[in-house]
Amino acid sequence: MTLHSGTYAEVDLTPRVSVILLNWNGYHDTAACLSSLRHLRYGNYEVTVVDNGSTNDSASRLRDNHPWVKLIETGRNLGFAGGCNVGIGYALAHGADFVWLLNNDTVVDGHALQAMVETAQSDPLIGAVGSAIYSMDEPASIQAWGGGYVNFWLGRSRHFLKQVPDHSIEFITGASLLISRAAIESIGLLDEEFFMYWEDADFCFRLRHAKWRLAVAGQSKVWHKSSASVGNKSARMDAYFNASAASFFQKHAPMPTFSTWVGGLLRLTKRAIRGDWERTRAVWAGITQRSTRQAMVGCEMPTEASARSVLR
Missing domain, CATH: 1.10.225 (NK-Lysin)
Known part of the structure; x- marks a missing residue:
């Protein structure tokens, strides 16, 4: 495996971060996300792409065109939680202090990771940190301020569309979710009962139940594709x-x-x-x-x- 020039291969006193992307037949989105990650102004990170049983040539193209990325092929679709857990397991086994779950259909600002790590280190009780997520179609429009809340009376959840205090955040969206190693070791991995959707909310509710805090790094800016999801x-x-x-x-x-x-x-x-x-x-x-x-x-x-x- 060839590591990015600013990752685990260097001696670095900053926390080690493993960025985990899940790919399923989405090479073009994943490639665009990887391109943005190359411009991160944070040194001690590596990128792992978990190819979740793609049925096209995504895996081979990632291997050929992005040799600096660690590519893990599951061989079948494990769902969002299952695929992410493969990446998390690899990250923890290779010494990561934090894992950053990032949707493959995002692009990130160069300061995004630095801002998240600084926020995470500001309080030892912070178990997970989110980003200010903007719409790729309307770059100034907030798609989610970190995450959102669950209304049990109406049986639904909603994202915050403007800045709110951290104590209002009940879950951080899995589109951009930095988790500390200590938090994962405390409560375990994502629940694979959730093949797709709600696994992020479940994980964060488990964190909060275990007395971990959630936070949003407002200077961690991530742009998330939205038109494709609507269509x-x-x-x-x-x-x-x-x-x-x-x-x-x-x-x-x-x-x-x-x-x-x-x-x-x-x-x-x-x-x-x-x-x-x-x-x-x-x-x-x-x-x-x-x-x-x-x-x-x-x-x-x-x-x-x-x-x-x-x-x-």
């Missing part, structure tokens, strides 16, 4: 989303059944009013399953992981 919304995504929502509420809601059904029925009603019966049936399939594995056996992940932030 690719599908019945399959609805099924994933609602199955994962049901799993989340079963784990964390004061009244799990209430939250599951209120949120699910609101989403179902919206699709029924539009006459979109395929997606209406998909929502029903999701909320009547406790497990995304039960609901989604044999299904593949949608091409754009950016859709994670749209359906909430």
Whole structure:
């Protein structure tokens, strides 16, 4: 493996950071993200791309065109949590102090990682740090200030679209999520019950339950693709989303059944009013399953992981 010239191969007293990207048939997005990472003004990092069972030539193109990246091929689609866990396991085994989960359809500012690490080091109780995430289509428009909150009465979550105090943040979106080694060792990896969607919220709720704090580094600027996610919304995504929502509420809601059904029925009603019966049936399939594995056996992940932030 060839490491970036400013990574683990050098003696560096700054914390070691492993940047983890998940790729599924998304070479062009991943390549653009990698290009932006080359301009990070932080020295002690490496980049790992987990190819999550791509069915096109993504893996070979990444290997040929980006030899400085560590490429791990899973051989099959493990879902978002499963694929990220492969990368996290590799990072911890190779001495990472932090892992940075980053969507492959993002580009980052050169100061993004430095700002996150500085925020993480400002308080030993901070277990995870998020970025100020902007829309790639409207670069000045905030897509998520770090993350958001969950409304158990309405069975849904929402992202903060403007700056808020850290204590208001209930979860940090997995689009840009820096996690300390100590936090991971404290609560474990992402829950692979969540094949896609809600795994970030679940992880952060577990962190907060274990008395870790969440924070947002406002100077960590990340631009996230949004048009593709909107264009690719599908019945399959609805099924994933609602199955994962049901799993989340079963784990964390004061009244799990209430939250599951209120949120699910609101989403179902919206699709029924539009006459979109395929997606209406998909929502029903999701909320009547406790497990995304039960609901989604044999299904593949949608091409754009950016859709994670749209359906909430």
